[in-house]
Amino acid sequence: MSLDYSLLVIDGGISRSAADDASVNPVLYDHMIDYLSKGYAVIYITSNQAKAIQKMKAKTGLDIEEYIERRALILIDPKLVFCRSGNLTSSACEILRSLRSIMQKTISKHSRIVIIYSVNDLPVHEKCDDVGELTYERLIPSKICHKGRIEIICCYDSRSFESLSLGKTISVLGLYSYTIHSNWHYCEWHPEIIIELIAEGLNRALGQGAAQLIFTSLKWIYRIDEDSIISQPEVFEEKLRRVLGGKADIAIRVILDEIRSRVAFSAG
Structure with a gap:
């Protein structure tokens, strides 16, 4: 199994309001469709599922529901994924249980899986953790038997990223393999x-x-x-x-x- 962690930092702020479909999303839609057209599976963790489908349809003209029916595109509410009932261990177990059953139905059909989510969908106290959002990503792949490639893309808006101290910024960046830039250009990241x-x-x-x-x-x-x-x-x-x-x-x-x-x- 090949595993990559990629960081996407978009200019501007990301609203939690369901009426405002995060400024980061339009950047993602084209590339989610591109992933799907290449036969990849896309797991998109978003609180605005209906809005995401609507926006992707409007932007691409494609039948997004068809991808969903084929389990190539999976939309998951972050409340299901990022819930915390107690300490980190129990939280990680909950997340693994909720994702594993969904992913096992998908991974056998696709050589590559792309998991996309926004740091704004994390619980507030989890965002303040030293290891932060990638606590989950480190655990999920270890429990999934997949011979292909898994890429996890974490999306920050610039305001959220700029709220981090120097120490936490270094800690977060130390977890990524790549940063993503204009035209979906990947830059390799290393210490x-x-x-x-x-x-x-x-x-x-x-x-x-x-x-x-x-x-x-x-x-x-x-x-x-x-x-x-x-x-x-x-x-x-x-x-x-x-x-x-x-x-x-x-x-x-x-x-x-x-x-x-x-x-x-x-x-x-």
Whole structure:
């Protein structure tokens, strides 16, 4: 089984209102249809199922119900998927039970499965978790016997993504294999990019050469090296603030600007 995690960060905000079909969705519709036309199975987790069908019909002119009847397109209410009755373990089990029966009916027919959802459909307290939305994705594939490829696409609107601290931003990004950009262009994502963007942000905020001095200070004073930045991002942010003192806020803001600019959909 091949498994990819992809991040999609769309400009603007995503409303939870059923009357407003999230600004991220029009970007997805063309590509969901493209996936379906290639014989992939699409599992779309959305609270606006009727609106999604209506929009896809209007945009493509295709009989979307036919894909649904053939179980090529599966729309799932996030309340079914992202419910939490207690601790993480029981929640994960509930999610696996609810998805597994649906997916097992579909996976035998398709070489590739694409699971798409918005972070705005997560419970509020789950969005604040260090591992955040991908707690579920890490568990689901391990319980599904599938010889093909599974791709999980997590959609953020820019406002939700920009609400994350530096530590949480690094934590979230560390879970993805790709970022998705204009024209559905995939960019490979790896931890070294985070280090590069942090260095660029520090140099831009504090002057050329500042990044090397700060990285050296973090390593010698706190034993925070590049691996620690990725594996302990919250600790890194805390120690970085100590090293930078009164310049911390502006430097971290510039670092976040560098990161957000790189991962934005419009960056491609």
